[in-house]
Amino acid sequence: MLSSQEAAEAFAARILGWLAEDHARISAFLAWSGESPAHLRERLNDPAFLLAVIEFLMSDERQLLDACADLGVPPETPGQARAALPGGEQVHWT
Template identity: 60%
Template sequence: MSPISMSRAAAEEFAALVLSWLTEDHARIGGFLAWSGLAPEELRAGLAEGTLLPAVLDYLTLDEAMLLEACQDLDYPPETPMTARQSLPGGEIIHWT
C-alpha cells in the first residue's frame, strides 16, 4: 500500500494552522519555544526562511496526546501531521530494500 500524500502547499497550510493553535495557549507555545530553542521574536524569521513549519510538525508528533488534541481542535484526522511532515523538506520516507 502506498502512503497517503499531500501537496507541499497543503502541508505548509496545515503546519501554519498548528502553529496558530500552539500560539493560542501559553503552555503550548512555551513548550515549543523551549524545545526549539527559539525566542518569540525568531518565529517570524523562521516562517520567512521556511524552516519553522517542519519544526512545528516535528514538535507536534513528539506528544501523542497533544497531536490528538490539535487534530480534534482543528478538525483533521490524526494521521494528518505525519502526512504533512512527509511532504515538507526533510520529511521524506526512506524505503529500505
C-alpha cells in the first residue's frame, strides 16, 4: 500500500519511466499534459506533475492494467499513490 507522499512520488516516477519506454505512450502523455520532453526530468520533484502522471495512467483502464502488469503491482496501486499526493484525495459527492 502506498500511503506516504514519498512512496507515491517514487511510484509516479516509475510510471513516467514506463510511459517513456514506448514512443506512442509518451507522445500521448505529452499531448495530454502539454509538457515538453525537455522539461520532464525537471518536473520529477513536482508533486502536481507526478499527480498528473498518475491521472493520465488512470484515464485509460487498458493502459492502467498494462502498466500494473509490467511494473508488477496490483491494479489498485495507482489509486493509492494518487490519494497520497497533494490534491489526489478521493472526492465524495455525498
